[in-house]
Amino acid sequence: MPKRVTIAEVAKEAGVSIATVSRVLNQRSGKIKISQETDLAVRLAASRLGYQADPFAVALRSRRSGLFGAIIRDIRDPFLVKLYTHMQKHARSNGIELLLGHADYNLAVAGRQANIMGSLWFDALILLGDIPGDRSMIQHLKIYHKPCVAVACGQMEGIPSINIDEKAGTYLALDHLYSLGHRRIACVGDPNAIGIQERLVHFKEYASAHQLTVEEGYFQVCANQRLEAASCAERLMRLPNPPTAIFCGSDVMALGVLNQLHRIGAKSVSVIGFDDIDESAQVFPALTTIRQPVQVFAEKAILLALEMMDEPEGKTSAPQILIQPELVVRESCFPVA
Incomplete structure (x- = not known):
């Protein structure tokens, strides 16, 4: 495996201090402003050397990993898959990667996936589609104090949810x-x-x-x-x-x-x-x-999870959002003969 490039090596290549490299690459401000020339020199040096930030170190510093977890009831369900696809698109537009777990209607599997996502590097959890008995599992997730949004799961007391009317x-x-x-x-x-x-x-x-x-x-x-x-x-x-x-x-x-x-x-x-x-x-x-307008579902789910991440500790909001449906008239209905 090739050796990971360090910020010390980037600093040496750019002819600046390690602290300056850290400020530039982590986009942190300071009392002394960094000039555009220095900023560009650091970024060019990082590019030449192939520097990549350590995601675990970044997550420890920021307390955010940029990862959301999603648990889908049934990956064979075309509506839920379409919903997940749009949700992933909206997540990426906000700098978030949405990783998927497939429960396959199995509550025990969903519970294991939820515990992993709740306890590790995931910033938020999104549930796609209800599973019989999942209310108790969702209540259990509150111990992790992470945003959890239920989508197309029906309304849930104490848990933010997004559903069609x-x-x-x-x-x-x-x-x-x-x-x-x-x-x-x-x-x-x-x-x-x-x-x-x-x-x-x-x-x-x-x-x-x-x-x-x-x-x-x-x-x-x-x-x-x-x-x-x-x-x-x-x-x-x-x-x-x-x-x-x-x-x-x-x-x-x-x-x-x-x-x-x-x-x-x-x-x-x-x-x-x-x-x-x-x-x-x-x-x-x-x-x-x-x-069911999946684009609206997807956008609201990701934005709601992001908003919950920014809420003060101890505050728990649980909005119940209803999306309005639309009639799409095609060819399979006609007047009574």
Whole structure:
């Protein structure tokens, strides 16, 4: 391994003191101002010698490493992956590297990852997607006194969270179907994911308030997977009075439903999703859906974590931020025949 260049060697190359090199490279001010010529000489010398700052030494001095940790519920979930990608972009624009841990729905794995990130060089922790039982784990993280932000995990007492307005999103979707004349609207969703669980609750509220025809079998429950959602679509179409439209708790399920409907020739049934993952615009027919604006989520999550790092010690803020959804009209919904 090549020997690490020291600031003493940079000082010798530039013809200045070690203290001057330290001030220039660490961007520290002092009583005596450093001239532009000296500043440039130090930086050129550091560049010629290939000097690189020791990140651990910098972290010890500044008490910051420039590292955020993120724990994602499921790396196969296209919405969460899209969210993480945008979050990483915003982190880097603020000089932060966002490193990822994959929990794969396993609370014990998430707990180990959270303990590592909480106790070592990480400045903040971001949780992407809820895991059943994760409330106790998140409360445990408070012992590390580090910023922790929960994104798309549902609202949490005492922990800052950023979520979509689930009621607004569900009502946007159902209002769109209602405006097209649909009254027999079925629902496909996964009650184990807290966001989708809330959408199912608001679906029932809307159906009751608008006197929709919700016959036995219209409420289909399955995992957030295409094949399971496809099976739900087939069961719905076998009912004596099948629905004219299907509201899906996620785009993943909606794509499975849409594919199965076309496979069995039920192309007149409208389908609407939730999330607006990239594939939704690429399939045929393109999926009408509710957009969760991931750029807004990402920016708010990173800025919130940075703001919490600057808070006075002992102050604990826990804002509960709701992001407004958007209706994206494409080709998968149409008026009742």
